[in-house]
Amino acid sequence: MVLALVSHPENCTGCRFCEMICSLYHEGVVNTKKARLRVLKPDLLRDIPLVCTQCLTCGDSCCIQACPEMAISVVDGLVTIDEGLCSGCGNCKKACPYGVIWMDKLAHKCDLCGGDPMCVKFCPSGALTFEEADEASYTSMIATWRDE
Amino acid sequence: MHALGGNLLFVDLSTEEVRKEETPEGLIRDYLGGDGLATKLFTDAMSPEVEAFDPENVLVFAPGLFTGLPVPTGGKCLFMSRSPLTGTIAESVMGGNIGAELKMAGYDAIVIKGKASSPKILRIRNRFVDLVDASPYWGMTTREAQDSIRRDLKVNTVASIGPGGERLVRYAIIDCEDRQSGRAGLGAVMGSKNLKALAVKGTGDLTVADPKGLIDLALEWQEVMVNSGAYQDDSKYGTGEFFNWINEERGAFPTRNWQESVFDEREKVDPYYWAPRYTLRSKGCFGCTKACGKLFVITEGKYAGTKLDGLEYETLYSLGGECSNPDVEALARANEICDLLGIDTISAGVCIGFTMELVERGILTTEEVGVDCRFGNPEAVVRMCDLIGKREGFGELLGEGVMRASATIGKGTDRYAMHVKGMEPPAYDVRAIKGAGLGFMTSPRGACHLRAGVYALNLVGKFWRWDNVDRFSAEGKGEQVKWMEDFMTVFDSLGVCKFSRGFYYMEGYLPLLEKVLGWNLTEEELLRAGERTNNLKQLFNYSVGIRREDFYLPRRLIEEPIKNGVSKGAVITDEEMDQMLDDYLEERGWESDGRPKEERLSRLGLA
Numbered sequence: 001m002v003l004a005l006v007s008h009p010e011n012c013t014g015c016r017f018c019e020m021i022c023s024l025y026h027e028g029v030v031n032t033k034k035a036r037l038r039v040l041k042p043d044l045l046r047d048i049p050l051v052c053t054q055c056l057t058c059g060d061s062c063c064i065q066a067c068p069e070m071a072i073s074v075v076d077g078l079v080t081i082d083e084g085l086c087s088g089c090g091n092c093k094k095a096c097p098y099g100v101i102w103m104d105k106l107a108h109k110c111d112l113c114g115g116d117p118m119c120v121k122f123c124p125s126g127a128l129t130f131e132e133a134d135e136a137s138y139t140s141m142i143a144t145w146r147d148e
Numbered sequence: 149m150h151a152l153g154g155n156l157l158f159v160d161l162s163t164e165e166v167r168k169e170e171t172p173e174g175l176i177r178d179y180l181g182g183d184g185l186a187t188k189l190f191t192d193a194m195s196p197e198v199e200a201f202d203p204e205n206v207l208v209f210a211p212g213l214f215t216g217l218p219v220p221t222g223g224k225c226l227f228m229s230r231s232p233l234t235g236t237i238a239e240s241v242m243g244g245n246i247g248a249e250l251k252m253a254g255y256d257a258i259v260i261k262g263k264a265s266s267p268k269i270l271r272i273r274n275r276f277v278d279l280v281d282a283s284p285y286w287g288m289t290t291r292e293a294q295d296s297i298r299r300d301l302k303v304n305t306v307a308s309i310g311p312g313g314e315r316l317v318r319y320a321i322i323d324c325e326d327r328q329s330g331r332a333g334l335g336a337v338m339g340s341k342n343l344k345a346l347a348v349k350g351t352g353d354l355t356v357a358d359p360k361g362l363i364d365l366a367l368e369w370q371e372v373m374v375n376s377g378a379y380q381d382d383s384k385y386g387t388g389e390f391f392n393w394i395n396e397e398r399g400a401f402p403t404r405n406w407q408e409s410v411f412d413e414r415e416k417v418d419p420y421y422w423a424p425r426y427t428l429r430s431k432g433c434f435g436c437t438k439a440c441g442k443l444f445v446i447t448e449g450k451y452a453g454t455k456l457d458g459l460e461y462e463t464l465y466s467l468g469g470e471c472s473n474p475d476v477e478a479l480a481r482a483n484e485i486c487d488l489l490g491i492d493t494i495s496a497g498v499c500i501g502f503t504m505e506l507v508e509r510g511i512l513t514t515e516e517v518g519v520d521c522r523f524g525n526p527e528a529v530v531r532m533c534d535l536i537g538k539r540e541g542f543g544e545l546l547g548e549g550v551m552r553a554s555a556t557i558g559k560g561t562d563r564y565a566m567h568v569k570g571m572e573p574p575a576y577d578v579r580a581i582k583g584a585g586l587g588f589m590t591s592p593r594g595a596c597h598l599r600a601g602v603y604a605l606n607l608v609g610k611f612w613r614w615d616n617v618d619r620f621s622a623e624g625k626g627e628q629v630k631w632m633e634d635f636m637t638v639f640d641s642l643g644v645c646k647f648s649r650g651f652y653y654m655e656g657y658l659p660l661l662e663k664v665l666g667w668n669l670t671e672e673e674l675l676r677a678g679e680r681t682n683n684l685k686q687l688f689n690y691s692v693g694i695r696r697e698d699f700y701l702p703r704r705l706i707e708e709p710i711k712n713g714v715s716k717g718a719v720i721t722d723e724e725m726d727q728m729l730d731d732y733l734e735e736r737g738w739e740s741d742g743r744p745k746e747e748r749l750s751r752l753g754l755a
Contacts, residue, residue, distance in 0.1 A: 103178035
């Protein structure tokens with residue numbers, strides 16, 4: 001068991017503070033497109049925070065397999081991009097079904113802010129939590145996304 | 149410059165010319181953004197002889213200075229034009245995503261003139277701006293149009309009008325993802341310009357002076373908000389949380405077209421009844437920490453399938469008490485119809501309540517109205533909203549607003565037409581909240597609770613600089629309204645939700661402005677930006693002929709004391725109305741007919 005970011009769409013108000021704060025914390029600018037998570041809004045009734053920390057076992061669209069440099073791996077339970085190995089080809093971003101990898105010259109994804117995720121701090125409604133997530137709960141979280 | 153998109157965009161729909169200018173820093177220093185910036189750009193570009201539906205009317209979209217940044221509850225976008233309802237300068241503010249998206253696309257304001265030869269969408273993808281054929285979407289409801297345009301044009305956010313705006317309902321709204329710029333008919337201005345929607349995709353950066361400092365400060369403010377009573381109330385019950393407090397403990401909830409001031413059949417309209425039964429969850433605007441929106445869903449019965457972000461306090465009055473409608477499901481459906489067809493629930497409800505009173509008095513017959521439009525008939529409220537939004541049957545006339553409808557009907561019906569400057573009033577019986585009565589009078593866009601927001605300070609008795617305020621007294625209201633108008637204008641200029649006014653006041657903004665912009669402003673300088681804006685608005689209104697008599701309240705509030713509840717007997721006399729107005733004009737430094745004096749203008753740098 002490791003600590004993971006867990007999304008609870010039933011609590012999400014759709015305010016997107018998480019996206020703003022993620023980009024400001026990591027990139028020093030506010031730009032929701034540079035956030036390492038995003039809130040999917042398929043319609044009026046649904047706001048779904050998409051996050052990736054534990055390997056989501058994305059099957060055919062696996063970022064780990066898509067990376068020709070083998071720069072992506074699971075380190076201490078966290079899917080991690082080794083930016084020293086990244087060539088910036090963008091294959092992982094194309095592969096990612098949840099759109100939570102963004103590219104400038106290199107690929108970037110959630111690194112849990114070094115162990116104290118800002119998005120969770122700024123989510124008073126409890127749509128994002130940082131908790132011990134077993135495989136079953138993570139699988140069910142992904143299942144709600146896959147319906148979209 | 150930090151916090152800005154960086155550009156002003158000027159669009160002429162007649163010639164399809166698009167021009168960009170770098171946002172002048174001096175303009176932001178003097179007017180901040182949002183309301184202030186829009187007012188400056190509007191008044192510079194507009195001539196008094198141009199009427200609301202003339203092609204040359206100017207329409208401005210302006211996100212606030214903090215919009216798009218992680219300032220808790222600061223994600224608003226303001227729309228401004230000459231109102232087809234009041235003929236005055238009018239602004240209307242919405243939450244949603246559109247303001248932040250515009251900023252990230254690189255724009256602090258869009259100034260639109262002219263009229264497109266056929267229905268168009270203004271599409272903005274960062275620096276690429278074009279006009280796209282909107283004929284496939286013309287006639288669509290707001291929700292359908294936005295979903296389709298977002299998908300077809302590959303943009304992130306769309307603000308659109310509905311059929312109500314296309315058919316020039318004088319109180320048509322602009323909608324973005326179920327949040328509305330509701331008041332004063334700016335949707336009809338879009339409709340008159342053949343502009344169906346604004347479609348935006350922005351991927352640019354917004355910078356701030358001190359990222360780390362801003363994150364820490366934002367977190368502090370979030371904690372203050374989350375630990376407040378207001379957070380608990382808003383999360384559970386939305387903006388109508390205090391509904392029955394106003395209704396029973398203050399006796400100031402207008403009912404039956406303002407004939408009564410307590411809604412006795414309120415049980416099921418009260419959020420304490422409906423929120424636990426119908427609310428799926430809370431919904432927040434972009435950047436909102438304390439989500440007051442409620443996803444209201446009806447799953448069975450006659451109105452099954454109804455779903456909306458509501459019900460707001462104002463609508464509990466307009467489509468509820470005002471029409472004596474005790475059925476919350478019919479109320480929700482009527483609200484959804486207003487949102488989808490794109491009309492303001494407040495004005496629509498007052499138009500329906502007005503019609504109901506005329507039927508009650510025998511001035512109109514059910515045959516003439518075509519609907520069994522009587523107080524207490526929930527179905528009539530639903531039906532009438534549909535007719536108004538589509539401008540069919542009697543809805544054709546009611547789409548003109550209550551002032552024009554009463555003029556057309558004649559027969560002395562103007563005494564039942566509730567409005568100031570042509571705009572229908574919101575849910576505060578000002579006979580029992582006299583300061584709010586003055587606020588209705590002085591608001592540039594007609595009867596409005598939000599320009600000054602003095603209702604709260606009068607109802608509670610204290611706020612900001614004041615204590616022991618007597619809501620039944622006319623004393624001291626001029627000073628309160630003047631300063632609160634300037635205070636609220638700062639909120640609209642920064643793009644922060646007014647529901648946060650009890651958190652930030654003015655002093656809360658000073659450290660935020662430092663982290664965001666590196667500015668060291670004083671409270672006085674901020675308020676002066678608000679005052680400058682309000683003087684520009686009044687200069688415009690004076691130039692189009694708004695005079696003292698246009699400030700006056702509807703006669704019912706002067707001649708008919710409140711009939712029921714704890715405020716029974718309260719009324720605003722002619723003398724009190726004049727006294728409050730004179731106090732206000734003196735505080736403003738304006739002549740008794742409303743003209744701003746040179747002395748005040750030069751002090752504000754406007755002469």
